[in-house]
Amino acid sequence: MPAVFRLQHQTVYIKLFSRLLYAVDAKDMPRLDLDEDVDNLTLTTDALSARITLSTDQKIVWSSAYTPSWRGTLDGKPIITRKNSFGLTSFDVPAGTHEINFFYRPWYxxxxxxxxxxxxxxxxxxxxxxxxxxxxxxxxxxxxxx
Missing domain, CATH: 1.20.5 (Single alpha-helices involved in coiled-coils or other helix-helix interfaces)
Incomplete structure:
Protein backbone atom coordinates (compact mmCIF):
# COMPACT_ATOMS: atom_id res chain seq x y z
CA MET A 1 0.00 0.00 0.00
CA PRO A 2 2.72 2.58 0.78
CA ALA A 3 4.25 2.00 -2.67
CA VAL A 4 0.94 2.87 -4.33
CA PHE A 5 0.61 6.02 -2.21
CA ARG A 6 4.19 6.97 -3.04
CA LEU A 7 3.55 6.43 -6.73
CA GLN A 8 0.44 8.61 -6.62
CA HIS A 9 2.37 11.27 -4.72
CA GLN A 10 5.17 11.21 -7.31
CA THR A 11 2.61 11.55 -10.08
CA VAL A 12 1.23 14.65 -8.40
CA TYR A 13 4.73 16.13 -8.14
CA ILE A 14 5.54 15.28 -11.76
CA LYS A 15 2.30 16.90 -12.87
CA LEU A 16 3.01 19.92 -10.68
CA PHE A 17 6.62 20.47 -11.69
CA SER A 18 5.90 20.04 -15.39
CA ARG A 19 3.67 23.12 -15.20
CA LEU A 20 4.71 26.65 -16.05
CA LEU A 21 2.55 28.31 -13.38
CA TYR A 22 1.86 26.91 -9.92
CA ALA A 23 0.96 28.14 -6.44
CA VAL A 24 3.38 27.97 -3.52
CA ASP A 25 3.18 28.20 0.25
CA ALA A 26 5.07 30.60 2.55
CA LYS A 27 8.29 28.58 2.14
CA ASP A 28 8.04 28.69 -1.69
CA MET A 29 7.19 25.00 -1.81
CA PRO A 30 4.51 23.95 -4.31
CA ARG A 31 1.03 23.54 -2.88
CA LEU A 32 -0.54 20.19 -3.62
CA ASP A 33 -3.94 21.03 -2.15
CA LEU A 34 -4.68 24.07 -4.29
CA ASP A 35 -7.79 24.26 -6.41
CA GLU A 36 -6.44 26.14 -9.40
CA ASP A 37 -7.14 26.13 -13.09
CA VAL A 38 -4.86 27.45 -15.83
CA ASP A 39 -6.13 27.58 -19.39
CA ASN A 40 -5.51 29.44 -22.65
CA LEU A 41 -1.80 29.14 -21.96
CA THR A 42 0.29 30.65 -24.75
CA LEU A 43 4.08 30.61 -24.60
CA THR A 44 6.52 32.14 -27.09
CA THR A 45 10.20 32.96 -26.81
CA ASP A 46 9.50 36.40 -25.35
CA ALA A 47 5.94 36.22 -23.96
CA LEU A 48 3.60 34.17 -21.82
CA SER A 49 -0.13 34.62 -21.44
CA ALA A 50 -2.68 32.57 -19.53
CA ARG A 51 -6.04 32.69 -17.82
CA ILE A 52 -5.87 31.51 -14.22
CA THR A 53 -8.73 30.79 -11.83
CA LEU A 54 -8.02 30.67 -8.09
CA SER A 55 -10.36 29.99 -5.18
CA THR A 56 -8.22 32.05 -2.74
CA ASP A 57 -5.49 34.70 -2.93
CA GLN A 58 -2.24 32.94 -3.82
CA LYS A 59 1.42 33.50 -4.49
CA ILE A 60 2.02 32.10 -7.98
CA VAL A 61 5.41 31.01 -9.31
CA TRP A 62 6.28 31.03 -12.97
CA SER A 63 8.93 28.38 -13.61
CA SER A 64 11.30 30.77 -15.35
CA ALA A 65 14.47 32.25 -13.92
CA TYR A 66 13.84 35.68 -12.42
CA THR A 67 15.15 38.68 -14.29
CA PRO A 68 13.87 42.27 -14.06
CA SER A 69 13.53 42.28 -17.86
CA TRP A 70 10.37 40.16 -17.63
CA ARG A 71 7.41 42.53 -17.22
CA GLY A 72 4.04 41.25 -16.08
CA THR A 73 0.43 42.36 -16.16
CA LEU A 74 -2.60 41.02 -14.32
CA ASP A 75 -5.85 41.93 -16.09
CA GLY A 76 -3.95 44.62 -17.99
CA LYS A 77 -2.45 46.27 -14.88
CA PRO A 78 1.29 46.01 -14.16
CA ILE A 79 2.26 43.60 -11.39
CA ILE A 80 5.31 43.45 -9.17
CA THR A 81 7.39 40.34 -9.71
CA ARG A 82 9.85 39.02 -7.16
CA LYS A 83 12.58 36.43 -7.06
CA ASN A 84 11.59 33.53 -4.86
CA SER A 85 14.00 31.43 -2.79
CA PHE A 86 14.67 29.16 -5.78
CA GLY A 87 15.47 32.03 -8.17
CA LEU A 88 12.16 31.78 -10.03
CA THR A 89 9.69 34.55 -10.84
CA SER A 90 6.83 34.90 -8.34
CA PHE A 91 3.88 37.26 -7.99
CA ASP A 92 0.65 37.61 -6.00
CA VAL A 93 -2.74 36.89 -7.56
CA PRO A 94 -6.09 37.55 -5.84
CA ALA A 95 -8.92 35.02 -5.91
CA GLY A 96 -11.00 34.85 -9.07
CA THR A 97 -10.33 34.51 -12.79
CA HIS A 98 -7.54 36.66 -14.20
CA GLU A 99 -5.57 37.19 -17.40
CA ILE A 100 -1.81 37.00 -16.81
CA ASN A 101 0.66 38.29 -19.39
CA PHE A 102 4.44 38.38 -19.27
CA PHE A 103 6.72 39.84 -21.90
CA TYR A 104 10.48 40.19 -22.11
CA ARG A 105 11.66 43.80 -22.46
CA PRO A 106 15.30 44.28 -21.45
CA TRP A 107 16.39 47.85 -20.74
CA TYR A 108 18.98 47.73 -23.50
Whole structure:
Protein backbone atom coordinates (compact mmCIF):
# COMPACT_ATOMS: atom_id res chain seq x y z
CA MET A 1 0.00 0.00 0.00
CA PRO A 2 2.72 2.58 0.78
CA ALA A 3 4.25 2.00 -2.67
CA VAL A 4 0.94 2.87 -4.33
CA PHE A 5 0.61 6.02 -2.21
CA ARG A 6 4.19 6.97 -3.04
CA LEU A 7 3.55 6.43 -6.73
CA GLN A 8 0.44 8.61 -6.62
CA HIS A 9 2.37 11.27 -4.72
CA GLN A 10 5.17 11.21 -7.31
CA THR A 11 2.61 11.55 -10.08
CA VAL A 12 1.23 14.65 -8.40
CA TYR A 13 4.73 16.13 -8.14
CA ILE A 14 5.54 15.28 -11.76
CA LYS A 15 2.30 16.90 -12.87
CA LEU A 16 3.01 19.92 -10.68
CA PHE A 17 6.62 20.47 -11.69
CA SER A 18 5.90 20.04 -15.39
CA ARG A 19 3.67 23.12 -15.20
CA LEU A 20 4.71 26.65 -16.05
CA LEU A 21 2.55 28.31 -13.38
CA TYR A 22 1.86 26.91 -9.92
CA ALA A 23 0.96 28.14 -6.44
CA VAL A 24 3.38 27.97 -3.52
CA ASP A 25 3.18 28.20 0.25
CA ALA A 26 5.07 30.60 2.55
CA LYS A 27 8.29 28.58 2.14
CA ASP A 28 8.04 28.69 -1.69
CA MET A 29 7.19 25.00 -1.81
CA PRO A 30 4.51 23.95 -4.31
CA ARG A 31 1.03 23.54 -2.88
CA LEU A 32 -0.54 20.19 -3.62
CA ASP A 33 -3.94 21.03 -2.15
CA LEU A 34 -4.68 24.07 -4.29
CA ASP A 35 -7.79 24.26 -6.41
CA GLU A 36 -6.44 26.14 -9.40
CA ASP A 37 -7.14 26.13 -13.09
CA VAL A 38 -4.86 27.45 -15.83
CA ASP A 39 -6.13 27.58 -19.39
CA ASN A 40 -5.51 29.44 -22.65
CA LEU A 41 -1.80 29.14 -21.96
CA THR A 42 0.29 30.65 -24.75
CA LEU A 43 4.08 30.61 -24.60
CA THR A 44 6.52 32.14 -27.09
CA THR A 45 10.20 32.96 -26.81
CA ASP A 46 9.50 36.40 -25.35
CA ALA A 47 5.94 36.22 -23.96
CA LEU A 48 3.60 34.17 -21.82
CA SER A 49 -0.13 34.62 -21.44
CA ALA A 50 -2.68 32.57 -19.53
CA ARG A 51 -6.04 32.69 -17.82
CA ILE A 52 -5.87 31.51 -14.22
CA THR A 53 -8.73 30.79 -11.83
CA LEU A 54 -8.02 30.67 -8.09
CA SER A 55 -10.36 29.99 -5.18
CA THR A 56 -8.22 32.05 -2.74
CA ASP A 57 -5.49 34.70 -2.93
CA GLN A 58 -2.24 32.94 -3.82
CA LYS A 59 1.42 33.50 -4.49
CA ILE A 60 2.02 32.10 -7.98
CA VAL A 61 5.41 31.01 -9.31
CA TRP A 62 6.28 31.03 -12.97
CA SER A 63 8.93 28.38 -13.61
CA SER A 64 11.30 30.77 -15.35
CA ALA A 65 14.47 32.25 -13.92
CA TYR A 66 13.84 35.68 -12.42
CA THR A 67 15.15 38.68 -14.29
CA PRO A 68 13.87 42.27 -14.06
CA SER A 69 13.53 42.28 -17.86
CA TRP A 70 10.37 40.16 -17.63
CA ARG A 71 7.41 42.53 -17.22
CA GLY A 72 4.04 41.25 -16.08
CA THR A 73 0.43 42.36 -16.16
CA LEU A 74 -2.60 41.02 -14.32
CA ASP A 75 -5.85 41.93 -16.09
CA GLY A 76 -3.95 44.62 -17.99
CA LYS A 77 -2.45 46.27 -14.88
CA PRO A 78 1.29 46.01 -14.16
CA ILE A 79 2.26 43.60 -11.39
CA ILE A 80 5.31 43.45 -9.17
CA THR A 81 7.39 40.34 -9.71
CA ARG A 82 9.85 39.02 -7.16
CA LYS A 83 12.58 36.43 -7.06
CA ASN A 84 11.59 33.53 -4.86
CA SER A 85 14.00 31.43 -2.79
CA PHE A 86 14.67 29.16 -5.78
CA GLY A 87 15.47 32.03 -8.17
CA LEU A 88 12.16 31.78 -10.03
CA THR A 89 9.69 34.55 -10.84
CA SER A 90 6.83 34.90 -8.34
CA PHE A 91 3.88 37.26 -7.99
CA ASP A 92 0.65 37.61 -6.00
CA VAL A 93 -2.74 36.89 -7.56
CA PRO A 94 -6.09 37.55 -5.84
CA ALA A 95 -8.92 35.02 -5.91
CA GLY A 96 -11.00 34.85 -9.07
CA THR A 97 -10.33 34.51 -12.79
CA HIS A 98 -7.54 36.66 -14.20
CA GLU A 99 -5.57 37.19 -17.40
CA ILE A 100 -1.81 37.00 -16.81
CA ASN A 101 0.66 38.29 -19.39
CA PHE A 102 4.44 38.38 -19.27
CA PHE A 103 6.72 39.84 -21.90
CA TYR A 104 10.48 40.19 -22.11
CA ARG A 105 11.66 43.80 -22.46
CA PRO A 106 15.30 44.28 -21.45
CA TRP A 107 16.39 47.85 -20.74
CA TYR A 108 18.98 47.73 -23.50
CA UNK A 109 16.39 46.85 -26.16
CA UNK A 110 15.31 50.46 -26.63
CA UNK A 111 18.90 51.71 -26.71
CA UNK A 112 19.81 49.17 -29.38
CA UNK A 113 16.72 50.08 -31.44
CA UNK A 114 17.61 53.78 -31.25
CA UNK A 115 21.21 53.06 -32.26
CA UNK A 116 19.99 50.91 -35.15
CA UNK A 117 17.65 53.68 -36.37
CA UNK A 118 20.49 56.22 -36.10
CA UNK A 119 22.77 53.88 -38.08
CA UNK A 120 20.16 53.44 -40.81
CA UNK A 121 19.72 57.22 -41.09
CA UNK A 122 23.49 57.77 -41.34
CA UNK A 123 23.78 54.98 -43.94
CA UNK A 124 21.00 56.49 -46.03
CA UNK A 125 22.61 59.93 -45.82
CA UNK A 126 25.96 58.54 -46.97
CA UNK A 127 24.19 57.11 -50.00
CA UNK A 128 21.97 60.12 -50.76
CA UNK A 129 24.44 63.00 -50.23
CA UNK A 130 26.93 61.88 -52.92
CA UNK A 131 24.04 61.32 -55.33
CA UNK A 132 22.63 64.81 -54.65
CA UNK A 133 26.10 66.31 -54.98
CA UNK A 134 26.55 64.57 -58.33
CA UNK A 135 23.19 65.90 -59.57
CA UNK A 136 24.03 69.41 -58.35
CA UNK A 137 27.44 69.35 -60.09
CA UNK A 138 25.90 67.96 -63.27
CA UNK A 139 23.25 70.70 -63.29
CA UNK A 140 25.79 73.43 -62.48
CA UNK A 141 28.19 72.36 -65.23
CA UNK A 142 25.37 72.11 -67.78
CA UNK A 143 24.22 75.67 -66.94
CA UNK A 144 27.73 77.06 -67.06
CA UNK A 145 28.26 75.70 -70.59
CA UNK A 146 25.28 77.65 -71.96
Missing amino acids: LWISLELMAFGIIISMLTLIIPFLTYIHIAMFTSWSKK
